[in-house]
Amino acid sequence: MIQQAPAFLPLTVDAAARLGADPLLRQALATDRAAGECWTALLAGCGTAARRGLAPQLRRLSEATSEHVGARWWVAEGAGHRRRVASAQENLEDAIADGDGQEFALAFVGYDHAMASAVVCAHSPVHRKVGERRA
Numbered sequence: 001m002i003q004q005a006p007a008f009l010p011l012t013v014d015a016a017a018r019l020g021a022d023p024l025l026r027q028a029l030a031t032d033r034a035a036g037e038c039w040t041a042l043l044a045g046c047g048t049a050a051r052r053g054l055a056p057q058l059r060r061l062s063e064a065t066s067e068h069v070g071a072r073w074w075v076a077e078g079a080g081h082r083r084r085v086a087s088a089q090e091n092l093e094d095a096i097a098d099g100d101g102q103e104f105a106l107a108f109v110g111y112d113h114a115m116a117s118a119v120v121c122a123h124s125p126v127h128r129k130v131g132e133r134r135a
Helices: 010-018 022-044 049-069 071-075 079-098 101-122
Strands: none
Touching: 010 022, 010 101, 022 049, 022 101, 049 071, 049 079, 049 101, 071 079, 071 101, 079 101
Protein backbone atom coordinates (compact mmCIF):
# COMPACT_ATOMS: atom_id res chain seq x y z
CA MET A 1 0.00 0.00 0.00
CA ILE A 2 1.27 3.47 -0.89
CA GLN A 3 1.23 5.80 2.05
CA GLN A 4 0.38 9.41 1.36
CA ALA A 5 1.78 12.25 3.44
CA PRO A 6 -0.80 14.24 5.38
CA ALA A 7 -2.02 17.41 3.69
CA PHE A 8 -2.25 20.45 5.93
CA LEU A 9 -3.27 23.03 3.32
CA PRO A 10 -5.61 21.17 0.93
CA LEU A 11 -8.01 24.09 0.50
CA THR A 12 -5.27 26.65 -0.07
CA VAL A 13 -3.37 24.42 -2.50
CA ASP A 14 -6.58 23.72 -4.41
CA ALA A 15 -7.56 27.40 -4.58
CA ALA A 16 -4.11 28.44 -5.81
CA ALA A 17 -4.06 25.64 -8.40
CA ARG A 18 -7.55 26.45 -9.69
CA LEU A 19 -6.65 30.13 -10.05
CA GLY A 20 -3.37 29.36 -11.79
CA ALA A 21 -1.49 31.26 -9.08
CA ASP A 22 1.83 29.45 -9.51
CA PRO A 23 3.97 31.49 -7.07
CA LEU A 24 1.28 31.15 -4.39
CA LEU A 25 0.88 27.44 -5.16
CA ARG A 26 4.63 26.84 -4.83
CA GLN A 27 4.71 28.60 -1.47
CA ALA A 28 1.60 26.75 -0.26
CA LEU A 29 3.21 23.42 -1.19
CA ALA A 30 6.47 24.38 0.56
CA THR A 31 4.50 25.41 3.65
CA ASP A 32 2.54 22.15 3.51
CA ARG A 33 5.80 20.16 3.47
CA ALA A 34 7.14 22.20 6.40
CA ALA A 35 3.88 21.52 8.28
CA GLY A 36 4.31 17.79 7.72
CA GLU A 37 7.84 17.93 9.10
CA CYS A 38 6.66 19.97 12.08
CA TRP A 39 3.79 17.54 12.70
CA THR A 40 6.23 14.64 12.76
CA ALA A 41 8.47 16.50 15.22
CA LEU A 42 5.48 17.30 17.45
CA LEU A 43 4.31 13.69 17.48
CA ALA A 44 7.82 12.51 18.29
CA GLY A 45 8.16 15.09 21.06
CA CYS A 46 11.23 16.58 19.41
CA GLY A 47 12.37 20.18 19.57
CA THR A 48 13.83 20.06 16.08
CA ALA A 49 14.50 22.67 13.46
CA ALA A 50 11.27 21.51 11.78
CA ARG A 51 9.29 23.03 14.63
CA ARG A 52 11.21 26.30 14.42
CA GLY A 53 11.08 26.36 10.61
CA LEU A 54 7.32 26.41 10.17
CA ALA A 55 6.64 29.94 11.46
CA PRO A 56 8.83 31.58 8.78
CA GLN A 57 7.11 29.43 6.14
CA LEU A 58 3.72 30.63 7.37
CA ARG A 59 4.89 34.23 7.10
CA ARG A 60 6.15 33.61 3.55
CA LEU A 61 2.78 32.12 2.63
CA SER A 62 1.00 35.17 4.03
CA GLU A 63 3.33 37.42 2.02
CA ALA A 64 2.72 35.37 -1.14
CA THR A 65 -1.02 35.64 -0.53
CA SER A 66 -0.76 39.39 -0.06
CA GLU A 67 1.13 39.71 -3.32
CA HIS A 68 -1.35 37.49 -5.14
CA VAL A 69 -4.54 39.20 -3.95
CA GLY A 70 -3.00 42.67 -4.17
CA ALA A 71 -1.80 44.80 -1.29
CA ARG A 72 -4.68 47.25 -1.70
CA TRP A 73 -7.33 44.51 -1.40
CA TRP A 74 -5.43 42.82 1.47
CA VAL A 75 -5.48 45.98 3.62
CA ALA A 76 -8.88 47.35 2.53
CA GLU A 77 -11.69 45.04 1.41
CA GLY A 78 -9.72 41.97 2.51
CA ALA A 79 -8.80 43.30 5.96
CA GLY A 80 -11.20 40.90 7.67
CA HIS A 81 -9.59 37.99 5.86
CA ARG A 82 -6.11 39.29 6.71
CA ARG A 83 -7.06 39.45 10.39
CA ARG A 84 -8.48 35.89 10.27
CA VAL A 85 -5.26 34.62 8.68
CA ALA A 86 -3.14 36.44 11.27
CA SER A 87 -5.23 35.07 14.14
CA ALA A 88 -5.08 31.53 12.76
CA GLN A 89 -1.33 31.86 12.28
CA GLU A 90 -0.96 33.01 15.88
CA ASN A 91 -2.96 29.97 17.05
CA LEU A 92 -0.64 27.72 15.05
CA GLU A 93 2.47 29.31 16.48
CA ASP A 94 1.06 28.86 19.99
CA ALA A 95 0.37 25.18 19.30
CA ILE A 96 3.93 24.70 18.04
CA ALA A 97 5.35 26.44 21.11
CA ASP A 98 3.16 24.28 23.38
CA GLY A 99 4.19 21.12 21.52
CA ASP A 100 0.52 20.14 21.32
CA GLY A 101 -0.17 17.96 18.27
CA GLN A 102 -3.94 18.04 18.65
CA GLU A 103 -4.00 21.82 19.01
CA PHE A 104 -1.66 22.03 16.00
CA ALA A 105 -3.98 19.92 13.83
CA LEU A 106 -7.05 21.94 14.80
CA ALA A 107 -5.24 25.23 14.32
CA PHE A 108 -4.11 24.16 10.85
CA VAL A 109 -7.69 23.48 9.80
CA GLY A 110 -8.58 27.05 10.76
CA TYR A 111 -5.49 28.46 9.07
CA ASP A 112 -6.12 26.58 5.82
CA HIS A 113 -9.74 27.73 5.76
CA ALA A 114 -8.81 31.35 6.47
CA MET A 115 -6.07 31.37 3.84
CA ALA A 116 -8.15 29.68 1.13
CA SER A 117 -11.11 31.96 1.86
CA ALA A 118 -8.95 35.02 1.39
CA VAL A 119 -7.58 33.77 -1.91
CA VAL A 120 -10.99 32.82 -3.28
CA CYS A 121 -12.79 35.92 -2.02
CA ALA A 122 -10.20 38.24 -3.54
CA HIS A 123 -11.17 36.81 -6.93
CA SER A 124 -14.90 36.87 -6.33
CA PRO A 125 -16.79 39.50 -8.36
CA VAL A 126 -18.84 40.27 -5.25
CA HIS A 127 -15.71 41.50 -3.48
CA ARG A 128 -14.47 43.74 -6.29
CA LYS A 129 -15.51 47.29 -6.85
CA VAL A 130 -17.53 48.09 -9.96
CA GLY A 131 -15.21 48.35 -12.94
CA GLU A 132 -12.22 46.85 -11.08
CA ARG A 133 -10.55 43.96 -12.88
CA ARG A 134 -8.11 41.40 -11.53
CA ALA A 135 -5.27 40.30 -13.72
